[in-house]
Amino acid sequence: MDKKETFFNYINEGNTTKGDFIPVGAAMLDGETITNAFVKIPLKTLNRHGLIAGATGTGKTKSLQVMAENLSDKGIPVLLMDIKGDLSGLAQASPGNPKIDERHAQIGLPFEPKSFPVEILTLSEQDGVRLRATISEFGPVLLSRILDLSEAQSGVVAVIFQYCDDNKLPILDLKDFKKILQYATKEGKKEFTEAYGHISTASTGSILRKIVELEQQGADLFFGETSFDVDDLLRIDRDGRGYINIIRLTDIQDRPKLFSTFMLSLLAEIYSTFPEQGDSDRPELVIFIDEAHLIFNEASKALLNQIESIVKLIRSKGVGLYFVTQNPTDVPEAVLSQLGLKIQHALRAFTANDRKAIKMTAQNYPDSEYYDTETVLTSLGIGEALVSALDEKGRPTPLAATMMRAPMSRMDVLTDSELNTLLSQSKLVKKYNETIDRESAYELLNEKIEQAEAEEAKENAKQELEALKKAESKQKKAPTTRRSTAMNPVVKVLTSATFIRSVFGILTRAMKK
CATH class of the missing domain: 1.10.150 (DNA polymerase; domain 1)
Known part of the structure; x- marks a missing residue:
């Protein structure tokens, strides 16, 4: 048995699953795609969280898109944080391409263009279903x-x-x-x-x-009514496919405080309202957080502790969290240790720090006799990734350099006309976009305060009125005193004209002498 055949058996034996699964691509050996050596992710372990990482332009967003499409097809709703604004194309089928056909022929999976049920949500003044909380x-x-x-x-x-x-x-x-x-x-x-x-x-x-x-x-x-009901993230369309809820975040990249505030409130609300799932065969909801470093870089220690606690606990509610970022080191160790699925696209070694990060990243993956993980990390092409998942018993599946399948939907944004059509058909826009105060x-x-001020003014007016009455009372008494003084005989004599003339006469004679 040659190395290629041994590797084929190694991948397929390690990826056996009794339950439902998502095939994300085919394994690669020495740069060659091994057709039908499918890399599978069991639905049962998707609530164990995960990471999609890699340098800019290596295919992280397309891997996210593939995961979201396949989850929707399995009837599992998805929530996506669209930081770059390039995920709305999920609402339209892929136009196809000869390169896509060639890729899928190598993988051994048929390519079927599809559109998916999409709901556009927003935290800001952009068009979409308004997200609010009180x-x-x-x-x-x-x-x-x-x-x-x-x-x-x-x-x-x-x-x-x-x-x-x-x-x-x-x-x-x-x-x-x-x-x-x-x-x-x-x-x-x-x-x-x-x-x-x-x-x-x-x-x-x-x-x-x-x-x-x-x-x-x-x-x-964000703060106000109508408050968003997280149960509306769990909708299924008439064909049994889960809705893909896309939050447009293109205009809040420079407002990480708002982003982390929203994320923490959302996770807390989901955790407090969703019922316990127990040992379920599939997740209730899967959340992808693109540009995850925006949450962690600006978060305080208290906020990080809260996020870490929720990540550890929320999987019991049937919710999977997937962080999408350039480097795994963007995610705190306490969170990284909770992530069961890892889809690692290529990393670039331009500096000494880059090489150190690659060495640390390689240590996050199980050892493999078929790969030098550090070398593979820098040699992966676009749309290729190292994949390590958990099997149904919670054990890591064989590490596989994987040719990732292409998205079935459009790998581009919706036009303004397409977006307006989508929003006009949304039931949630009608439910949440009316501002209530x-x-x-x-x-x-x-x-x-106005009532207290009115009572105070009334009391002041009353006191002023009483003071005025007292003053008037004194004024009325004052003339009576003068009259009684004038009727006094002594005063009357002293103030008489005769007395005054007599006094002045005496003074005048005294002065002449």
């Missing part, structure tokens, strides 16, 4: 972590939430939260101090500055 849904703990607050400041936030709960004040958006912060140290200072203790103006001022920073990244568009903490506190 401040109340975040809660004091998550909000404090997002704002990177100190322990004392987090305590203030907890008191604010408690006050709003006690007084039935909904906190829906950032203006609600800012208003209650200002109220706690101004108009309502006495009320807060009596019920919850003193709240420092230094703490509320610092929190307000953090909120303004978040606002400057566009968070005022119902009465909440901002309006209720303003009303409370």
